[in-house]
Amino acid sequence: MIYLDNFRSTMVAPEVWEAMRTAAIDKYAVPAAFTQCGTGAAELIERAQNRLAAAIGASQNEVVFTGSGTEAINIALRGSTWAQAVDKPEIVTSEIEYPATLAVYRALEKEGYRAHYIKVDGEGTYDLDQLSSVLNEHTAMVSLMGVNHMIGTIEPLADAGTIISEASQHVGRRIPYHVDFASALQTQRLDVDAMKADLVSFSSNKIHGPKGVGALYVRKGTKMRPITFGSESYSPLVPGTPNTMGIAGFDKAIELLYATFDNDVEHMRSLTNRLATGIREQVPHVLLNGPDGAGRAASHLCYSFLFIEGEAIMMFLDMDEIVVDTGSACAAATLKPNYILMAIGRNHEQAHGSIRFTLSRYNTEADVDTTLAKLVPIVERLRAQSTIRPPAH
Numbered sequence: 001m002i003y004l005d006n007f008r009s010t011m012v013a014p015e016v017w018e019a020m021r022t023a024a025i026d027k028y029a030v031p032a033a034f035t036q037c038g039t040g041a042a043e044l045i046e047r048a049q050n051r052l053a054a055a056i057g058a059s060q061n062e063v064v065f066t067g068s069g070t071e072a073i074n075i076a077l078r079g080s081t082w083a084q085a086v087d088k089p090e091i092v093t094s095e096i097e098y099p100a101t102l103a104v105y106r107a108l109e110k111e112g113y114r115a116h117y118i119k120v121d122g123e124g125t126y127d128l129d130q131l132s133s134v135l136n137e138h139t140a141m142v143s144l145m146g147v148n149h150m151i152g153t154i155e156p157l158a159d160a161g162t163i164i165s166e167a168s169q170h171v172g173r174r175i176p177y178h179v180d181f182a183s184a185l186q187t188q189r190l191d192v193d194a195m196k197a198d199l200v201s202f203s204s205n206k207i208h209g210p211k212g213v214g215a216l217y218v219r220k221g222t223k224m225r226p227i228t229f230g231s232e233s234y235s236p237l238v239p240g241t242p243n244t245m246g247i248a249g250f251d252k253a254i255e256l257l258y259a260t261f262d263n264d265v266e267h268m269r270s271l272t273n274r275l276a277t278g279i280r281e282q283v284p285h286v287l288l289n290g291p292d293g294a295g296r297a298a299s300h301l302c303y304s305f306l307f308i309e310g311e312a313i314m315m316f317l318d319m320d321e322i323v324v325d326t327g328s329a330c331a332a333a334t335l336k337p338n339y340i341l342m343a344i345g346r347n348h349e350q351a352h353g354s355i356r357f358t359l360s361r362y363n364t365e366a367d368v369d370t371t372l373a374k375l376v377p378i379v380e381r382l383r384a385q386s387t388i389r390p391p392a393h
Helices: 014-026 036-056 069-083 099-110 128-134 157-171 244-259 261-282 310-319 339-343 348-352 365-385
Strands: 063-066 090-094 114-118 139-145 177-180 199-203 214-218 286-288 300-305 354-358
Touching: 014 244, 036 063, 036 214, 036 244, 063 069, 063 244, 069 099, 069 139, 069 177, 069 199, 069 214, 090 099, 090 128, 099 114, 099 139, 114 128, 128 157, 139 157, 157 177, 244 261, 261 286, 261 300, 261 365, 300 310, 310 354, 310 365, 339 348, 348 354
Parallel strands: 090 114, 090 139, 139 177, 177 199
Antiparallel strands: 063 214, 199 214, 286 300, 300 354
């Protein structure tokens, strides 16, 4: 199988699986300081906190582990907004955020919060002028993302952080700034101080770690309220027994990520460039979605194949054991065209014909070449059968 859907989830690295197996056998006690086995489990969690904290420029006690990236987003957004004593509260995000963020915002709107959804340009980059214009004394939260999950746009998070900090000074209190970094962690380095972020969410399964584990950075002094309740844990924000085995896997995934980070990013960039060149040279009537070049994450490539359905391309590639994703409405539960592609100015037909390729450090040139060899005749065959034809020259 050739797996080119690494945004949705990644293969668990063999070393990660071994770390999880060891934790399951040797560190299965509830983390506590009262017994040797409990102390060992507690030290495992502390070591994982320290590793992630060191990688992002934070302190160990500012990192908590969660049950997923989605849970981390919920804790960040609900826990912080509920803790803000703001009259007529308003919340800010963009129109192209990850569904978990948008779902929380819709829920907060039902609770009486006024939401602002900032626009993006044709490459998916935030309109920072609009961001600046909507911040005021009523703003209770700003949530943005590091890399757009559909089109790979690297967003100007540091510039946004500066705008939010300046607005905070103007209103006389800190406006909380959350960053969803799940889709960025594989290809972007992070310094929470340079970004001026108060809250950052992560997901283990985006970097060859296990599913069911996420993490949340909470800057010291950030006002938070728990959103779930249970037995006391190492953090009041995440009650209950920690997933020690999953945390061990996430910790190993972080270690592996940064051990060869720059080389792996360059490898992915080389592969996506090779794939993009092949598509442009061998397939007519295509549109690149998102930036071309350094403004796009090394792992991402999204093209619209005009006059045919992306779902059909995806299904035929799947028959050849090549896994990709599509923005076609037919492949979505809502039966609507992809909202991100519509936000950057694509029409329904262009959104329906989209295919997203997301690569990882484990992909090879042979994967790319095989994909191109299968993709080209699939597109030709589907276009020959389509009732919508390219304009005659």
